[in-house]
Amino acid sequence: MNKILTYLTELEQNNNRDWFHAHKPEYQGACRAFEELLQVLMLELKKFDDCIPVVEPKELTFKLMRDTRFSHDKSPYNPAFRAHIAPRGKLPVPVGYYLMIKPGGRSFLGGGLFADMFKDATAMVREYIAAHGDEWQEIITAPAFTDRFTVGGTALKNVPRGYDAAHPQAAYLKNKSWYLEFPVSDEQCLAADFIPFAASVFEAMQPFNAFLNRALEGFEMPTRS
Template sequence: MQYFTQDFVEFFKELEFNNHKEWFHANKKRYEASVKRPFEIFVSKMIQEIQKYDPTLQIDAKDCVLRINRDIRFSEDKSPYNLHYTAFISKGGRKDKSVPGLFLRLSPIMVGVMGGCFGITKEQLFNLRTKISDNPKDFRKLIEEKHFVERFGEIKGRAIKRIPKEWKEAYKIEPLIGNKQFYFVGEEPSSLIISESLIDKLMEYWKIMRPVNEYLTKAIQ
């Protein structure tokens, strides 16, 4: 099934050169018809597909979809709108990015597919580092799995500059102990957006990331 028309892509291409409230309000009906409503339908379908494998995922699309409005409070760029549409499909939804899930970003440039932990609390980070240090080989085996590496490459995230004394030995064995975030990123061409295989392709990514996401989920608890 095709969830988006070419106008989804064209809307954001035009928005890039008209990123102001006047243009957006003049194109509000177009935004609703070509971007917002089809995206919510698409996310609902993604949730349904994931629930076939993980029935514990109980969340609505409206709780996963992020607003198109940018947070410009601390940014030099005061453009009011994002040039992409995003959703965080997890048990925590968009309000809790510490919960590993499937983060999707659709834009005219690419389709971004991300997983892992973005906003981990100090307690969650301690628990995760403890689990990794207890058995670093298990963690390394997951993130070096062939298909995971092909789709996502490596674990990313900000790292601390000075390793605390209690983690120094573990850090020598597994340098990712120094991370403050544990996420990974895959990418597909933007042509996938209007493809009938969009859901199937994204579910391939979800299945590959699932073991790592489950490991992280258990570890942070």
Template sequence: MLTHHSLQFLSNLEQNNNREWFHANRKDYEQTKVEFENLCQEILNGVAQFQENLVNTSVKSCILRINRDIRFSADKSPYKKYLGAGFGPGGKSSGKVDFYLHIQPNNESFLGGGMWAPTGSQLASFRQEIDYSPHILKGIIEEDTFKSYFNEIHGERVKKMPKGYAADHPDIELLKYKQLFFVHKYTDSEVISENFASEVISGCKILKPYLDYVNNLFFGEED
């Protein structure tokens, strides 16, 4: 499990985001790293019980590096102010739509997943599926448990109706999405609680039908 130490380290890192401070506090980072890896291993074990393509995935392949890629960024801070992990077959670089866990102090931690950076053809397929069979997606994301848990939708939308669709289409609001990423946020007290891993596993189970829907649509497969 994560402890207050890990959240405090991330808070301190945000205030001292430079290599000198990081190296001076390397032991604190190593403790945070171990705590997060242990948490992710517990989550991975639990999710693999109902997501079979995760069975042979190693936890280290799921965890994002804390170093930022600053080559093309105006922000030259060398480190991320959060911990992240992507749970997909083979790890975070599966290329599929995976479960994403984000740990950040000040109640900014969350579990999320969904359509985030689709190709043009994937977005076209998504919209076509909504046009032809909207009840499938709506049956997943409008289900009471899903709506209650994943009550935040992140994603860019077009201002006008996508080309080829009527302005009075009954599912105009869904068709406008270019991204459709669902999020459930956790408080800091939830993150450091003993049952946090179980809570995240339960959240993944709720999210799974939507990720299966998108993966089947984009890649012709689901677990």
């Protein structure tokens, strides 16, 4: 982890292509360290979530390169190592466990549905929450949940048409995405028990993820034309 954070800190301070290519060995070493971490973490997640497959860690990671075409910030790299460990690898659906390592106390452990551009997925989750409101309420009010998480997500101003504005879960029916973020300090990242600590946080997310995945059963990711 020290190798990962050191590299990312230096990349943030030298966010240009010349520096990146001149320090390719450091990048490769940090990538190997991150993939080794993911390998161990994946096995820990399987202990409480048997939907998690064992795959090559590099299949779960996201690139550092940024798409700057429509951004005022033209920095070519995002100084963060990110991965999504889920039933179908890093695809956003089915939902899984998201890890972002970013120096300066900006790391976090995440879960749920972050993507809000899939209208069918949003509709499926809304329908399921509307029909299983008691189960949803039980999950998000459990002490193991409330001690760590608050449900986030982009949301409409009003309950969408077709749903009861007086529904007990009306606040969540407004959402277009439903996710969790647990912040992690640099000190926590560097601690010797980071992996069991992260696994314990992810285990507390598991009922939330499982609910969303039951809602999303049958959803197919759109194919690129």
